[in-house]
Amino acid sequence: MLPQILDKTGQLDIFHANAGTYVGGDLVDAEPDAIDRMLNLNVNVVMKNVRDVLPHMIERGGGDIIVTSSLAAHFPTPWEPVYASSKWAINCFVQTTRRQVFKHGIRIGSVSPGPVITALLSDWPQEKLQEAKDSGSLIEASEVAERKTGNTFTDFVNRMRVNRACMLLMETDQYISTICYAVGFNNVANFNRRFMEIKGMTPGEFRKQGQARFG
Known part of the structure; x- marks a missing residue:
């Protein structure tokens, strides 16, 4: 396993x-x-x-x-x-x-x-x-x-998925849509909405912020 x-x-x-x-x-x-x-x-x-x-x-x-x-x-x-x-x-x-x-x-x-x-x-x-x-x-x-x-079970799972997405956004150059499906979301719109709720920014903004911070 x-x-x-x-x-x-x-x-x-x-x-x-x-x-x-x-x-x-x-x-x-x-x-x-x-x-x-x-x-x-x-x-x-x-x-x-x-x-x-x-x-x-x-x-x-x-x-x-x-x-x-x-x-x-x-x-x-x-x-x-x-x-x-x-x-x-x-x-x-x-x-x-x-x-x-x-x-x-x-x-x-x-x-x-x-x-x-x-x-x-x-x-x-x-x-x-x-x-x-x-x-x-x-x-x-x-x-x-x-x-x-x-949290509700759904909220807990979404938070875990978003945290995993953050790591992929920082450590890979995969497309955001690819990351969306890789972490378990079934569509990009829902992924963007949940990401915004949890992190206060879009996945694209998170990636840009990380790139600016760490070069």
């Missing part, structure tokens, strides 16, 4: 390990193969992906890693012992790895949302799902992003 990221962006500043699946219900009813698949994705894949990006971040002298955990990692949830155990393992992984990599300027942390409305909820015990709906405790994925970043 990392080679493809570096081919497109040149560097990796933030890595979000957000893989996961769910096995709920009584342990005695869980299929052994389902347990293996869930532990492999929720624990092994997360650990291996974080491991894969660390050498690049260590070489660069910094980076941020976010791992999606769960409220189930913080107290015993008797209706999901398999899933909860995988998230307890992830919390331990984050806490111990943090102590290894902070000396390299790398920050690693986890977010622990409650029940989020995703396909994972299809495996929830029906009574628990209804209880969560009735109490209003289910949240949208966009709400998690907004709580953590202070």
Whole structure:
């Protein structure tokens, strides 16, 4: 995965390990193969992906890693012992790895949302799902992003795209339209509008300002 990221962006500043699946219900009813698949994705894949990006971040002298955990990692949830155990393992992984990599300027942390409305909820015990709906405790994925970043998910993504565009404007001579599509905008007008909102100037003005400042 990392080679493809570096081919497109040149560097990796933030890595979000957000893989996961769910096995709920009584342990005695869980299929052994389902347990293996869930532990492999929720624990092994997360650990291996974080491991894969660390050498690049260590070489660069910094980076941020976010791992999606769960409220189930913080107290015993008797209706999901398999899933909860995988998230307890992830919390331990984050806490111990943090102590290894902070000396390299790398920050690693986890977010622990409650029940989020995703396909994972299809495996929830029906009574628990209804209880969560009735109490209003289910949240949208966009709400998690907004709580953590202070922006809506769309605003956060646009800001990341514009920041990437700034780097390309300064470090390459690519056409502005090429940069627009390279960072993920689907048309130049929208790119220019978002760039103006975030940076207070057009992409062309930003490039000229940088050229004047740095020669």
